Amino acid sequence: MNLIELKDIFKTYHMGExxxxxxxxxxxxxxxxxxxxxxxxxxxxxxxxxxxxGCLDHSTSGLYRLDGEDISGLTPDGRALIRNQKIxxxxxxxxxxxxxxxxxxxxxxxxxxxxxxxxxxxxxxxxELLQRVGLGDRLHHDPAQLSGGQxxxxxxxxxMINRPKLLFADEPTGxxxxxxxxxxxxxxxxxxxxxGITIILVTHDTGVARHAKRVVRISDGLIxxxxxxxxxxxxxxxxxxxx
Amino acid sequence: MKKWYRxxxxxxxxxxxxxxxxxxxxxxxxxxxxxxxxMMEIGRGSSDAIQNTITSMGANNLLIMPGTAASGGVSxxxxxxxxxxxxxxxxxxxxxxxxxxxxxxxxxxTQVVYAGRNWVPMYIYGTTPQFLDVRDxxxxxxxxxxxERDVRNGSKVCLLGQTLVRExxxxxxPIGKEIRVKNVAFRVVGTLARKGANMMGMDQDDILLxxxxxxxxxxxxxxxxxANQSASSASGSGxxxxxxxxPSASVSxxxxxxxxxxxxxxxxxxxxxxxxxxxxxxxxxxxxxxxKQITGLLRERHRIxxxxxxxxxxxxxxxxxxxxxxxxxxxxxxxxxxAMISLVVGGVGIMNIMLVSVTERTRxxxxxxxxxxxxxxxxxxxxxxAVLLCLAGGAFGxxxxxxxxxxxxxxxxxxxxxxxxxxxxxxxVSASVGIVFGFYPAWKASRLDPIEALRYE
Numbered sequence: 001m002n003l004i005e006l007k008d009i010f011k012t013y014h015m016g017e018x019x020x021x022x023x024x025x026x027x028x029x030x031x032x033x034x035x036x037x038x039x040x041x042x043x044x045x046x047x048x049x050x051x052x053x054g055c056l057d058h059s060t061s062g063l064y065r066l067d068g069e070d071i072s073g074l075t076p077d078g079r080a081l082i083r084n085q086k087i088x089x090x091x092x093x094x095x096x097x098x099x100x101x102x103x104x105x106x107x108x109x110x111x112x113x114x115x116x117x118x119x120x121x122x123x124x125x126x127x128e129l130l131q132r133v134g135l136g137d138r139l140h141h142d143p144a145q146l147s148g149g150q151x152x153x154x155x156x157x158x159x160m161i162n163r164p165k166l167l168f169a170d171e172p173t174g175x176x177x178x179x180x181x182x183x184x185x186x187x188x189x190x191x192x193x194x195x196g197i198t199i200i201l202v203t204h205d206t207g208v209a210r211h212a213k214r215v216v217r218i219s220d221g222l223i224x225x226x227x228x229x230x231x232x233x234x235x236x237x238x239x240x241x242x243x
Numbered sequence: 244m245k246k247w248y249r250x251x252x253x254x255x256x257x258x259x260x261x262x263x264x265x266x267x268x269x270x271x272x273x274x275x276x277x278x279x280x281x282m283m284e285i286g287r288g289s290s291d292a293i294q295n296t297i298t299s300m301g302a303n304n305l306l307i308m309p310g311t312a313a314s315g316g317v318s319x320x321x322x323x324x325x326x327x328x329x330x331x332x333x334x335x336x337x338x339x340x341x342x343x344x345x346x347x348x349x350x351x352x353t354q355v356v357y358a359g360r361n362w363v364p365m366y367i368y369g370t371t372p373q374f375l376d377v378r379d380x381x382x383x384x385x386x387x388x389x390x391e392r393d394v395r396n397g398s399k400v401c402l403l404g405q406t407l408v409r410e411x412x413x414x415x416x417p418i419g420k421e422i423r424v425k426n427v428a429f430r431v432v433g434t435l436a437r438k439g440a441n442m443m444g445m446d447q448d449d450i451l452l453x454x455x456x457x458x459x460x461x462x463x464x465x466x467x468x469x470a471n472q473s474a475s476s477a478s479g480s481g482x483x484x485x486x487x488x489x490p491s492a493s494v495s496x497x498x499x500x501x502x503x504x505x506x507x508x509x510x511x512x513x514x515x516x517x518x519x520x521x522x523x524x525x526x527x528x529x530x531x532x533x534x535k536q537i538t539g540l541l542r543e544r545h546r547i548x549x550x551x552x553x554x555x556x557x558x559x560x561x562x563x564x565x566x567x568x569x570x571x572x573x574x575x576x577x578x579x580x581x582a583m584i585s586l587v588v589g590g591v592g593i594m595n596i597m598l599v600s601v602t603e604r605t606r607x608x609x610x611x612x613x614x615x616x617x618x619x620x621x622x623x624x625x626x627x628x629a630v631l632l633c634l635a636g637g638a639f640g641x642x643x644x645x646x647x648x649x650x651x652x653x654x655x656x657x658x659x660x661x662x663x664x665x666x667x668x669x670x671x672v673s674a675s676v677g678i679v680f681g682f683y684p685a686w687k688a689s690r691l692d693p694i695e696a697l698r699y700e
Contacts, residue, residue, distance in 0.1 A: 056613060056693050077617045084615020091697065095610045099260040109614035111249045162615070 002065070003165060003198050004030035004053065009062035011048050022048045023059070024221040029228060030200070032165065035192040036226075037201045037212035045221045047170070050202045054087055054168045055079040067165060084112055088159030092171035094151040096143040096158075102130060103139045106158045113162060129157040133187060149180030156187060160197075167191070167199045173208055185211045250620075254628040257604075264596065265632060271592030272636025272676065273643060276669045279582040280644025283665030285651055286578040288658030293570055294527075299379035300441070302563035303343075303527040305534060307331075307520040307541070310554040325516040326545055326554050329455065332371075332520045338540050341533040345522040346374035349455045351463040357411040357422040364407050365449040367424065369458025370521075375435075377523040386418045386433025389454055397456035401429040404450035405437045427461050429453060459515060527567050530559045582672075589636070590676035597629055597684035608688050609696025622689035629681020630674055637673030641666055 011023035022045045030036055040046035051057040052064065055071065058079070064072040071082055083089075096105050106126040110117055117125075130139055133153040135146075143151055152172060159167055169188065173181035189211060192199050201212055209215050216226040258265045309324040332347040349369035354361050368374065372388050375381045381388075389400045401422070408417055417431040438447040453462075524533035534557045541555055601608070608621055616624075644665075652659040 051694050054613075077619075080612065080615050080617040083613060089613050091610075095606060095697070097260075097607060097610075100256065104256070108611070111253055112611070112615040112617070112620055116245065158614075 001032055001068075002029045003032040003034075003067055004028065005063070005065040006053075007063040009049075009052060009059045009064065011045075011052065011057075012060045022221055023052070026062070026218075026221075026223055027227060028216065028223060030198060032198055033192070033196045035189065035199045035201070035211075035213045037203060037209035037215045038218065039203060039206070039209050039215055040218035041204060044219050046202055046204075046218045049218060050168060050170060050200070053200065054089065055082045080112075084109065084162060086165050088162065088164040088167045090152070090155050090159050090167065090169040090172045092174040094143070094148075094155045094175070096151055096154055098144070099142055101140045101142060102135060102146065102154045102157075103127065105143070105154055106130060106161055109158065109161050126157070126161060129160050130154070133157045147180070148176050149183055152176060152180075152184050153187065156184070156191075160191070165198060167197050168202065169199065170202045171204075172201065173203075173205070181208070250623055250627050251631070253624060254631055257624075257628060258631065261600075264600075268593055268596040269632050269636040269639070271589035272586075272633050272673055273589075273640045275582075275585040275589035276637050276640025276673055277643035277647060278585045279669050279672075280641055280662075280665050281647040281651070282578050282581055283662045284644070284648035284659045285657055286574055287660040287662045287665075288652075290571055290574040291660055292658045293574070294567060297563060297567045297570070298527060300563060301378065302560050302567050303524045303530050304377060304560055305522040305524060305530060305537065306558045307335075307522060307537060308556050308558065309516070309519070310552075310556060321556070322518060324554050327517050327520060329515060329517055331541060331544060332517070334540060334544060335520065335522060335537055339533060339536040341525050341529045341536055343523045343525050344373045344376040345520060346371045346377050347455055347517040348374070348519045348521055349459045349463060350518045351425075351458050353425045353462065355407065355411065355422055355424050355451060357417075357420065360411050362407060362410040364404070364451050365446060366404075367451045367453070367458065367462070369453050369455035369463070371455065374452065374521065377521050379523075380435060380438065382436050384434045384436045385416065386431070389432055389452075394454040394456055396454075397460055398454060399427060399429045399457055399461070400432045401451055401453040402433045402435055403431055404435050404448040404452075406446055406449040407451060408434050424451070424453075425462050427457075429457075455517065459517075527564045530564065534559055582668075586672055586676055589673075590633075590680040593629055593632060593677065594680035594684060597625065597681055598687070600628075601625065601684045601688045604688075605691065605696045605699040608691050609693050609699065612691070612693035613697060618689040621691075622685045625685030625688050626678065626681050629685065630677035633673040633677030633681075634670070637670045640673070641669060644669075 006026055006028040009023055009026040010021070013020045013022060026049060038046050038050060048057070052059050055066070055074075056079070058074070059072060062072065063070065066082065067086060069082075071079070074082065096102075097108065100108075103123065103126050106129055107122050110122050127136070127139060130136055133156055135150060135153055135157070138146065138150065143154070146154065152175075167188075172188070173184055176184060185208060188199050188201065191197050201208060203209055214226055217224040307327065308322045309327040311321055312319045312323040312325070327347075329347045332345050335342055336345050347370060351367040351369070352363065353367065354363050355367075371394050372390060375383075375388055383402070384405065386402075388402060389398065392398075393400050401424075403411075403417055403422075411417070411422065412420070417434060420431050421428045422431060423429070435448070435450065435452070441447050522533065522537065524530040537557055538553065542553060545554055547553060611621060611624075612618075648659045651657050
């Protein structure tokens with residue numbers, strides 16, 4: 001079943017009187033349980049595409065189905081609800097709340113959840129997640145007391161707190177060294193494998209993209225390669241020819 | 244409910260993350276509210292003191308005068324009807340709850356003699372001890388006031404005003420001395436404190452107070468003329484040698500009854516009228532109500548039908564009451580202005596810091612939006628933060644303000660009065676300052692675009 005279905009997505013920014021087309025008709029499908037890398041040079045439109053996929057922005061025209069639901073015409077509040085229920089984000093710069101313990105950082109998104117979760121349940125869920133990312137002994141540490149890799153793992157735990165179907169990672173290793181990058185990427189692979197969460201890695205680094213089962217290349221607002229899932233048997237290596 | 248609880252917890256958490264800044268922000272409100280409370284309490288104290296002063300000038304006094312009597316088309320002027328009795332005064336004290344005190348007054352104007360000196364005081368008032376209470380004059384310079392018992396007995400005792408003391412006694416103490424009022428010897432039991440001139444410039448210390456029974460039956464004899472009775476007839480007691488030359492108007496038409504006759508046929512108790520009744524209302528605001536109560540009561544007592552005019556007039560001190568209320572109003576408005584200014588300054592401080600905070604936390608706002616916060620969630624969070632800051636500031640401000648006014652009271656001995664309205668107003672105003680001045684920054688935060696907020700450096 002297709003978790004994401006994009007059809008002819010256009011996005012045009014208006015800079016004064018000049019229209020700047022960024023996405024020029026993108027069609028893409030992602031099945032549930034995939035681990036996809038979204039690659040492209042800067043200015044190629046990959047960030048815009050990620051914003052639209054992540055419901056942070058809306059397209060100028062085109063159809064976007066997420067989990068069988070047409071969400072291209074939603075209001076900002078409606079998109080906030082979708083983000084809260086179905087999507088998790090991991091950012092390049094971690095974006096943890098300063099002077100706030102790892103546990104509270106992980107619990108934070110639950111503040112905006114409509115579902116009735118008691119405080120104790122929330123803490124328990126957050127503790128489990130932190131244990132799963134290997135930070136069970138650092139629940140009450142501030143971000144300042146954690147290393148970059150640990151911070152990113154807290155961020156991953158945070159993105160999982162609402163049990164999303166879809167996880168976006170925007171250059172998740174951009175601020176990390178090679179060793180911790182590998183750890184974090186393996187964490188994504190593990191989550192994808194064990195939990196069946198669909199993960200989209202946005203990156204310009206082929207080394208990162210190599211960890212994905214499929215690579216979608218975007219260039220100048222159009223998808224160059226990888227728009228559909230490759231046939232079975234081919235998905236054990238990166239597609240799209242990493243040099 | 245849970246949402247609000249979470250929002251408040253989040254807000255508290257955010258405030259705790261930057262304790263120093265929160266404290267400094269609140270400081271504006273703390274000082275504002277403390278200033279309001281302290282100003283209100285000190286101001287209320289001063290205002291009360293001013294009110295007391297004006298009240299002691301007689302702002303809450305009411306004067307009940309008998310109406311005019313007329314005979315054959317000739318009117319005798321105000322106060323000439325003989326229908327006002329001391330019982331009217333008792334009834335007023337008993338049945339009019341807005342009246343604090345009251346005393347009947349019998350006036351006389353005659354010569355007062357002590358040793359080689361004499362003087363005609365402006366006021367010779369026959370009254371009851373309550374008169375001192377009515378006129379706020381209970382603190383005597385010397386001695387004691389006369390008593391109700393003196394009034395019942397018609398005792399020949401009197402209180403002297405300071406002018407009279409100066410004119411008759413110079414440097415002596417008058418206590419226990421005997422003065423003669425129209426040839427009646429009065430023992431001086433006390434002297435009144437200095438009161439000075441009234442609003443019309445009349446010397447209020449030029450006064451002699453005695454039981455009304457004594458003045459009525461021993462001195463004045465007839466009702467109340469303000470004429471100088473010492474110039475007209477002296478009573479027939481014969482001390483004045485001129486009596487023989489200029490006999491008084493009282494000509495005996497009938498033979499004097501013998502002692503036995505007098506004992507057998509006692510004269511009925513004479514209907515005693517008084518010249519006026521002075522009444523103090525509970526407060527100057529209550530005087531209008533008191534006038535109404537007194538008018539109703541006296542109409543009933545004097546059996547005046549609904550369509551008939553009253554045989555008395557009740558006068559209040561409108562001029563003074565006006566001065567009093569305008570003073571109070573002025574004080575209140577002045578304090579209100581100061582309070583508003585300091586609170587607005589505090590509010591602008593809050594807005595300033597909240598704007599800085601929104602800018603500084605742009606990325607946090609972006610993140611919260613990315614994980615599903617709607618614009619209104621962000622708006623609510625920042626509003627709650629501002630209101631919490633203001634409420635905390637209000638609470639500390641109340642404490643600080645009370646402390647300040649207590650210190651002012653105990654160290655400087657300024658009068659202060661606890662003002663509950665000030666406290667309630669301060670809390671309400673600080674909360675609304677939080678909402679009003681917190682709204683713009685919160686609104687700005689809620690309008691942020693999550694994508695740009697996340698990229699904000």
